[in-house]
Amino acid sequence: MIRVAFQTLRSRWVSFLGTVVALVLGVAQVAAMGLLLMTMIDMPDRPAERFAGAPAVVLPHDPTWQAAHHDLGIRSPAEAKGVSPQLRHKVAAVGETVTDRAFYAQLEGGSKNQVGHPWPVARFGGYQLEDGKQPSLDTDVVVPSDQGHTGDQVTVLTADGVKKYTVSGTVSPVDWEDAVFFSDAEAAKLSPRVHALVALGPLDKVRTAVGRDAEVLTGEARHRADASEDLDREALDNTITLVPVMASVAGVTAIFVVASTFAFAVIQRRREIALLRAVGATPKQVRKMVRNEALLVGILASAIGTVLGLFGAQLLADMLIDMDISPSWFEVGFSTHWTVLAPLAGAFLVGLMVALGGASASSRRAGNIRPIEALREAAVDDNGMTRGRFWLGAAGVIGGVGWTGWIAIGNPAGVLSPTTYVLSLMVPVLAAAVVAPLLVGPLTKLLMWPFMRSAGPTAMLVRESVLTSRRRTAAIAAPVLLTVGLVFSLLAATDSLGAARDSAVRNSVKSQYALASDGTPGISPAVADKVSRIPGVQIAAPILTTIYTQDEDRFDENDALVVDPAALKRTMNLEIVDGSFDKWDDNSTVVADLWGLDVGSTLEIMMADGSIAKLRIAATYKAMRGYDVAYLTPKFTNTAAYARDGLVRRAYISLNPGTDTATATAAINHAIVGTGADFMTRDQLVASEAAHARHLTEVRQRSTAVIILMFCFIAILNTLLMATADRRRDLAVLRMAGATPKQLVKFFIAESLLVASIGLVLALVSTAVNLGGLWVALHQLFGTTPIVVPYLAVIAVAVVSTLLAVIATVLPVGAALRARTLAFIGARE
DSSP states (O other), X not given: OHHHHHHHHHHTHHHHHHHHHHHHHHHHHHHHHHHHHHXXXXXXXXXXXXXXXXXXXXXXXXXXXXXXXXXXXXXXXXXXXXXXXXXXXXXXXXXXXXXXXXXXXEETTOOTTOEEEEGGGGGGGTOOEEEEOOOOSTTEEEEETTSOOTTOEEEEEETTEEEXXXXXXXXXXXXXXXXXXXXXXXXXXXXXXXXXXXXOSOHHHHHHHHTTSSEEEOGGXXXXXXXXXXXXXXXXXXXXXXXXXXXXXXXXXXXXXXXXXXXXXXXXXXXXXXXXXXXXXOHHHHHXXXXXXXXXXXXXHHHHHHHHHHHHHHHHHHHHXXXXXXXXXXXXXXXXXXXXXXXXXXXXXXXXXXXXXXXXXXXXXXXXXXXXXXXXXXXXXXXXXXXXXXXXXXXXXXXXXXXXXXIIIIOGGGGGXXXXXXXXXXXXXXXXXXXXXXXXXXXXXXXXXXXXXSSSSHHHHHHHHHHTOHHHHHHHHHHHHHHHHHHHHHHHHHHHHHHHHHXXXXXXXXXXXXXXXXXXXXXXXXXXXXXXXXXTEEEEOOEEEEEEEEETTEEEEEEEEEOXXXXXXXXXXXXXXXXXXXXXXXXXXXXXXXXXXXXXXXXXXXXXXXXXXXXXXXXXXXXXXXXXXXXXOGGGHHHHXXXXXXXXXXXXXXXXXXXXXXXXXXXXXXXXXXXXXXXXEHHHHHHHHHHHHHHHHHHHHHHHHHHHHHHHHHHHHHHHHHHHHTOHHHHHHHHHTTOOHHHHHHHHHHHHHHHHXXXXXXXXXXXXXXXXXXXXXXXXXXXXXXXXXXXXXXHHXXXXXXXXXXXXXXXXXXXXXXXXXXXXXXXXX
């Protein structure tokens, strides 16, 4: 039967063109994504940057700490404490050492990622003085030559405040860091924590002195002490998170396109199958023929797709870099042959499996039809709901509604995970596509009811044509359903989640105004203190830090905010579950209810500097995962900077009753000039927070929507072209009945619009299930919140889908009319 399958493909290549294109794109994406993942698993070692000239670097290290399991910016307890004085003394006893500190230091108007270091460590990063001299006074700094000149007075923003310094010299800029260098004494004042130690003594003696208290890095391992290590890890984590989601959606969509195409091809070829069965072909031979067709299509498409994936992997990487998902240096490279062959072979096999899997149901149906039944079905179409499809559809509907209900009620936090939620949105939409043949009849009657009294026979013909070909109608409507349903669900879910988060932030803030960073990573606490001294102004300026709790033999980290209790109570609106703010003091804390701690119990924590505190739980408040932090009093301000940079991410400002608003706001604006802080209203704060929080989620979900659109638009064109091109007999009958070419075109356009409308209605129903579950989940997480529908985007997708359906109908009809062979074809058939 392989020869018969080959001849079928040759004569019906148009019918399988869309399948080939969809498989090629799907395999190419899987191959490219596989190459990306293999590159990330086997990343080449990056060269050392800041310590390229250092023979050895002593870096605090905890062998049980897996950085990939923690959020960016979270240091292990050992790294947070830094190199201890005892260890520095041990290493210095065997040879010369140079102390390195890394802390926030930004020139006014400088880049957000600027960092401060003590001058003695500069030489190990290749810095050389171009002009002037090294900083010898606490008021001296050395800056890159493109950011200042020797003798200039510059303003430097640090966690300690905003100060004026004199540029004592300049160095050549480097492309991997933007640094400001201070005297050793000034750097120690600005950053008590020692980031690393450069050891110049004999390496074996250094290792002996260090022992297990830290790690001695040499060679390319010194890159682990660079600040870019954490940034690269975050970018690569985002890539690893996004790529499998994109691959999964591409795979599921490709399977649907292939399955629907083969199913429709079998429907169209019932006459051929009937003749094959009548002349003695066995069911096994018919099934084998369909499978062989799928095999040939799969081999061809998979081969082309793997080649495109090989050359397109870097294009995909460049696209992820442009979207700020992957790091700018990321490049697809292969250290061994298996890192190339494994993903390409896997993608090729995926293509074959998708083709064979998509055609399996069609082959079974084709092979199980008896000759007389095949001939009967060739003339009359049924409703398309076989027993297997009925039970599959029933399972899909029950599963889709049940899965959505479970997420909404049993696991509402699941909607916050793009990785799982994107895939869950596909379940109700695919279920609607499976049961579509059962709904074609009722929907056709409902949609055509307003037109049945119109003049002319077009409405009646369109209605009866669709009702007598429900299987074909369902196959044509399915791509429209998938396109609009998935894109509608994805975009509405993305916007609704963003709006819910905005509402939660807005409801949690009582203050009228706020301070947020403007081109800086945060605000100095000294700036907030300056604002607090303005008459009539109340400010809460939480400092983000990390606390560590003991869990058997390891430490778990949690975010904490150091803030004045009275100020927090005035400006924030936390929903207290148990306990009271009034009992919160220096020896207690307030934690989220998710932590499962009882009011009055004791929580033992370790601060980032290594100090231990036993705190009583004064109160618990309602929070959702990802927003659950502990609140600490200013007693812990001095230790907070060890964990992070000691900056205030945002400050909340309220005015005392009777305070003149114009006078107070003018004073605030004057106080923050040149400090990297921006004064804004609460709504402006919410908008800025939303823009930052939504970026990655929107990139993930909108890129997924683009993949869906690409595949589904192919499916729409392919299915409509197949359907219309195969209706030459209908064209011939209508022409012989007296229909003019204009009337024929009008009839087919009206029919394609009706079919597209059926797809749109089913898309709206399945989307309603998704959004209903989302609304319940958001209501549990955030309280009353609206569902936001991006009407313009959804309408645009619906219009384009409908236009594609019309175009794919008009083109083959126009070609057939121009051929002027309809009457002959009709007589011959």
